[in-house]
Amino acid sequence: MEQIDGSTLEGGGQILRNAVSFAALLQKPIMIDKIRASRKQPGLKAQHAAGLNLVGRISHGSEMQGASKDSSTLQFTPGDLVAGSYSADPGTAGATTLLLQIALPCLLFANSNGVNTSTLRLRGGTNAIQAPQVDYTERVFLPFLQRHFMVNVGLTIVRRGYYPKGGGEVSVTVPTMKEPLPAITILDRGTVTSVRGRAYVAGLPKHLAKESRDAAVALLVKKGIDPSVIDIEYVREDAAKAFGAGSGVVLWAETDTGCILGGSSVGQKGVEAAEIGREAAEELERNLTQGGCVDEYLQDQWIIFGVLAKGKSRVRCGLPLTLHTRTAIWLAEKLTGVSFTQIPDEEGKTMVLECEGIGFMPKSHKETPQDIMEER
Numbered sequence: 001m002e003q004i005d006g007s008t009l010e011g012g013g014q015i016l017r018n019a020v021s022f023a024a025l026l027q028k029p030i031m032i033d034k035i036r037a038s039r040k041q042p043g044l045k046a047q048h049a050a051g052l053n054l055v056g057r058i059s060h061g062s063e064m065q066g067a068s069k070d071s072s073t074l075q076f077t078p079g080d081l082v083a084g085s086y087s088a089d090p091g092t093a094g095a096t097t098l099l100l101q102i103a104l105p106c107l108l109f110a111n112s113n114g115v116n117t118s119t120l121r122l123r124g125g126t127n128a129i130q131a132p133q134v135d136y137t138e139r140v141f142l143p144f145l146q147r148h149f150m151v152n153v154g155l156t157i158v159r160r161g162y163y164p165k166g167g168g169e170v171s172v173t174v175p176t177m178k179e180p181l182p183a184i185t186i187l188d189r190g191t192v193t194s195v196r197g198r199a200y201v202a203g204l205p206k207h208l209a210k211e212s213r214d215a216a217v218a219l220l221v222k223k224g225i226d227p228s229v230i231d232i233e234y235v236r237e238d239a240a241k242a243f244g245a246g247s248g249v250v251l252w253a254e255t256d257t258g259c260i261l262g263g264s265s266v267g268q269k270g271v272e273a274a275e276i277g278r279e280a281a282e283e284l285e286r287n288l289t290q291g292g293c294v295d296e297y298l299q300d301q302w303i304i305f306g307v308l309a310k311g312k313s314r315v316r317c318g319l320p321l322t323l324h325t326r327t328a329i330w331l332a333e334k335l336t337g338v339s340f341t342q343i344p345d346e347e348g349k350t351m352v353l354e355c356e357g358i359g360f361m362p363k364s365h366k367e368t369p370q371d372i373m374e375e376r
């Protein structure tokens with residue numbers, strides 16, 4: 001059983017998600033201790049437990065011990081990943097997008113079991129802090145997967161939900177892969193051709209969304225973005241499609257080389273609407289200034305897919321590399337044997353991350369006549 005120290009580097013929930021996804025795919029039993037030791041309240045939160053148990057269900061015949069709230073140790077012996085319909089609900093505002101983060105790699109490579117697409121119903125928060133807002137997943141992460149890894153994941157926001165009540169729901173369709181993911185090369189950031197976005201409120205007056213939008217636009221223009229490429233809508237969510245009250249801004253910039261980078265913020269009590277807009281714009285501007293082809297969040301989120309892909313992937317990232325990215329690399333190297341190379345540019349402003357992926361495909365899927373011959 002592979003031992004993983006959950007307090008390493010970032011020491012948060014992402015280690016668990018990546019570790020359990022890799023373990024389920026590679027059929028490698030793991031034991032994680034010191035779970036979320038770096039956080040104020042260590043151990044599993046309801047949303048982590050819900051994500052782990054979701055993978056436990058996708059991985060038929062698996063055994064999982066310690067996947068409950070407050071647990072600091074987890075043991076997982078994987079079974080067979082099987083495509084199908086699954087759901088998860090932490091009962092809190094825990095991020096639906098992070099439930100997707102742990103389940104997605106598993107479902108992509110699940111045994112198709114006669115169905116070519118799995119479906120996920122994920123409940124919880126859709127627009128929470130310290131997690132991808134669902135609009136980020138929809139507008140940045142999934143288009144990235146589609147453009148570069150050729151994977152078409154469908155996402156429908158059934159109902160939005162916010163901190164502290166949650167109550168949101170997203171529905172996701174995940175195709176079953178018939179061949180390994182292709183390696184990716186993304187080195188040229190290119191020039192920004194559009195900045196789109198969404199300033200939203202739910203259960204609050206609409207003018208607040210407009211104030212956030214206007215402040216975001218003003219800051220972007222001040223930082224040198226051409227006003228004619230900016231298109232940020234402001235909305236009050238339909239009450240039937242949003243549970244509770246919330247606000248925030250999600251922005252995404254596209255470049256002429258096909259890169260998409262995000263910037264976002266979530267409204268909090270006592271913070272003015274205009275400030276929420278400026279926060280999101282500042283984050284986007286920072287990501288653009290860093291010169292990477294991915295923003296500071298995609299930087300860690302592409303790692304698992306690059307490691308699973310077939311061949312050498314190279315992605316230019318802005319600096320500094322985030323602690324989440326360094327943690328994802330550390331864990332991937334530990335569990336899969338791949339090694340990452342970090343190649344700085346001449347001016348030391350950006351860093352190309354390079355890895356030779358393992359070309360992952362579960363054994364049971366290799367059923368071409370050639371594979372059968374090789375088995376014999």
Ligand SMILES: Nc1ncnc2c1ncn2[C@@H]1O[C@H](COP(=O)(O)OP(=O)(O)OP(=O)(O)O)[C@@H](O)[C@H]1O
Nearest residue numbers: 012013014015036039130131132133136264297300
């Ligand atoms: N504003 C954001 N936009 C997009 N992605 C985000 C954003 N904030 C965080 N993320 C992503 O969410 C994940 C958070 O990982 P983290 O380890 O912090 O998880 P967690 O489950 O929230 O655990 P913990 O409570 O221990 O921090 C990372 O993949 C990170 O890139």
